[in-house]
Amino acid sequence: MCAFAKFWLAVLTEIRNRGVADVCIAVCDGLKGLPEAITTVWPLTVVQTCLIHLLRNTFRYASRQYWDEMSRDLRPISPEHCVQGGAPTAVNEPAAKEQFTEFASKWGPKYPAIVRLWDNAWSEFVPFLDYGACCRMRVVGTVRDARLGKLGMAKGYRPVLRDQVFLLPPDMREWLPADHLVWFLLETIEVLDTSEFDRRRRRGGVGAAGYDPRMLLGLLIYAYCKGIRSSRQIERLCSTDVAFRVLCAQDVPDHCTIARFRPRARTRSPGCSRRYC
Numbered sequence: 001m002c003a004f005a006k007f008w009l010a011v012l013t014e015i016r017n018r019g020v021a022d023v024c025i026a027v028c029d030g031l032k033g034l035p036e037a038i039t040t041v042w043p044l045t046v047v048q049t050c051l052i053h054l055l056r057n058t059f060r061y062a063s064r065q066y067w068d069e070m071s072r073d074l075r076p077i078s079p080e081h082c083v084q085g086g087a088p089t090a091v092n093e094p095a096a097k098e099q100f101t102e103f104a105s106k107w108g109p110k111y112p113a114i115v116r117l118w119d120n121a122w123s124e125f126v127p128f129l130d131y132g133a134c135c136r137m138r139v140v141g142t143v144r145d146a147r148l149g150k151l152g153m154a155k156g157y158r159p160v161l162r163d164q165v166f167l168l169p170p171d172m173r174e175w176l177p178a179d180h181l182v183w184f185l186l187e188t189i190e191v192l193d194t195s196e197f198d199r200r201r202r203r204g205g206v207g208a209a210g211y212d213p214r215m216l217l218g219l220l221i222y223a224y225c226k227g228i229r230s231s232r233q234i235e236r237l238c239s240t241d242v243a244f245r246v247l248c249a250q251d252v253p254d255h256c257t258i259a260r261f262r263p264r265a266r267t268r269s270p271g272c273s274r275r276y277c
Contacts, residue, residue, distance in 0.1 A: 058117060
């Protein structure tokens with residue numbers, strides 16, 4: 001199993017463990033290792049390659065002057081919403097194979113890479129033919145693709161699903177670019193000596209847990225770097241600004257806590273933070 005398949009296997013296994021017991025049909029767009037991982041996690045799943053991606057990859061190999069002619073020759077093999085012109089779509093796999101043989105004999109000498117592309121994807125290309133007219137429905141689209149020669153008219157707007165539940169927990173590492181100041185600041189604070197904060201902190205009681213002083217120190221330094229000194233504004237940004245949300249790990253401290261922490265940061269933090277505090 002390749003490295004890509006191992007990665008997708010871990011992702012899909014996590015999805016299955018979260019309650020997705022079975023998947024009927026999975027459509028893949030050519031990601032390496034994904035079909036293998038799907039059939040490992042859900043052995044009965046039908047894996048269908050994305051027909052639009054397959055056709056787009058086909059036209060990448062061909063000169064633009066042949067796109068219209070090649071589109072007509074692919075029409076008997078592909079669903080009717082993918083390409084226009086030519087004969088009706090094949091009704092089953094043998095008919096599609098016969099049409100593809102004619103396509104390969106015509107275009108194979110000029111573009112052998114296209115024939116290899118379809119041969120490699122054939123087993124995952126043909127499952128849609130087993131489902132009859134239900135797969136002949138028009139795909140909703142908004143972009144004209146000159147290579148496919150078809151204009152998909154949008155029926156409405158893209159859905160805005162703010163209540164959509166995340167199947168997997170979000171990773172904050174994806175919220176900010178890798179070279180963002182926040183990551184540098186967090187790495188710097190990790191190596192600073194902040195033992196003075198812990199030494200004077202009384203713990204082991206029955207009250208509510210306090211905010212981590214390293215988190216508060218990072219908030220203050222980042223806020224000062226941005227020219228922000230108001231505790232109330234910092235509290236508000238911890239709810240609305242992505243960088244501040246990452247710094248506080250979405251555990252928003254109130255402005256009173258931030259204000260009380262300032263004198264502690266001045267007297268107990270290293271010299272670099274005294275400069276800002």
